[in-house]
Amino acid sequence: SAVISQKPSRDICQRGTSLTIQCQVDSQVTMMFWYRQQPGQSLTLIATANQGSEATYESGFVIDKFPISRPNLTFSTLTVSNMSPEDSSIYLCSVAIHRATEAFFGQGTRLTVV
Amino acid sequence: DAKTTQPPSMDCAEGRAANLPCNHSTISGNEYVYWYRQIHSQGPQYIIHGLKNNETNEMASLIITEDRKSSTLILPHATLRDTAVYYCIVRVDNYGQNFVFGPGTRLSVLP
Numbered sequence: 001s002a003v004i005s006q007k008p009s010r011d012i013c014q015r016g017t018s019l020t021i022q023c024q025v026d027s028q029v030t031m032m033f034w035y036r037q038q039p040g041q042s043l044t045l046i047a048t049a050n051q052g053s054e055a056t057y058e059s060g061f062v063i064d065k066f067p068i069s070r071p072n073l074t075f076s077t078l079t080v081s082n083m084s085p086e087d088s089s090i091y092l093c094s095v096a097i098h099r100a101t102e103a104f105f106g107q108g109t110r111l112t113v114v
Numbered sequence: 115d116a117k118t119t120q121p122p123s124m125d126c127a128e129g130r131a132a133n134l135p136c137n138h139s140t141i142s143g144n145e146y147v148y149w150y151r152q153i154h155s156q157g158p159q160y161i162i163h164g165l166k167n168n169e170t171n172e173m174a175s176l177i178i179t180e181d182r183k184s185s186t187l188i189l190p191h192a193t194l195r196d197t198a199v200y201y202c203i204v205r206v207d208n209y210g211q212n213f214v215f216g217p218g219t220r221l222s223v224l225p
Contacts, residue, residue: 004157033212042201043158043215092157094212101207102148105157 002027002095006106013083013113020079021109023093028073031096034066037108038089046091049076083113118202123220126196132189134219136202139183146207147178149187151198152218158201161187165207192223 003026013019023032032049047055047068055068070076080087093106119137126132138147148163162169162176164185169176175188189196201218205211 031212035215042217045212045214048212094157096211101146102160102163103213104160107157108155110155 002029002097002104004093004095004104004106006093006109008109009107010110011112013111015084015113017083018079018081019083019111020077021091021093021111023076023078023095023106025074025095027097029095029097030073032070032076033094033096033103034068034076034078035092035094035105036089037092043092046078049078080111083111085113087111088113118204118216120200120202120216120219122217123222125222125224126189126192128194128223128225129191132192132196132221132223134187134189134200134202134221135184136187137184138202138204141182141204142206144206145204147176147182147185148203148205148213149174149176150201150203150213150215151196152201153195153198158215161200163207192221194223194225197221197223 005024007022034046035043037043045058046061047057049055049068049070051070067079090108090110092108094103096103146163146165149161150158152158161173164176178185199218199220201215203213
């Protein structure tokens, strides 16, 4: 398994500002993913964070709004840029480890934009 | 990946078995059935997965029908802490692939 630490766990931000969410894993992982969970909804994949290259974004998500970094095999960041109240969601980091098909999730970052 | 259908909500009495159904009638031969759950304000937690044989671990049992078009997750002795949203996901068993979450079943375990 993998232990995932997400920071911050929650934040309240002003519209128009940006927030960077960190995801730290206790071991090297093959894949890292970022999901969004809007209030009362299920999880939606934002992007796959690729180590050493640009992230792969899902339809409806763009790099300018959600820039992602992954400088090494244990760490990634997701930035929510130029926030609006519609960005109020839980953002979750997920990882896949070598030779394990199940994914592991962080506890999430609860973002409220006012 | 094949689509799954789950009831939106279920209730279960504490101490009784919780049986959560999932339909996946378009499942392909190389697709596995995964179950996750999400307790309020937490990230999803892996429960179990299987291909065609029934599976059991310390958390739950997974019963897959012979034609693989449906499955049931069984929590043998539900507790209040099992109250959560349960997600049934069908997916090819590739290392490093993301999961596609549907709306899931909201299980309420009642005292």
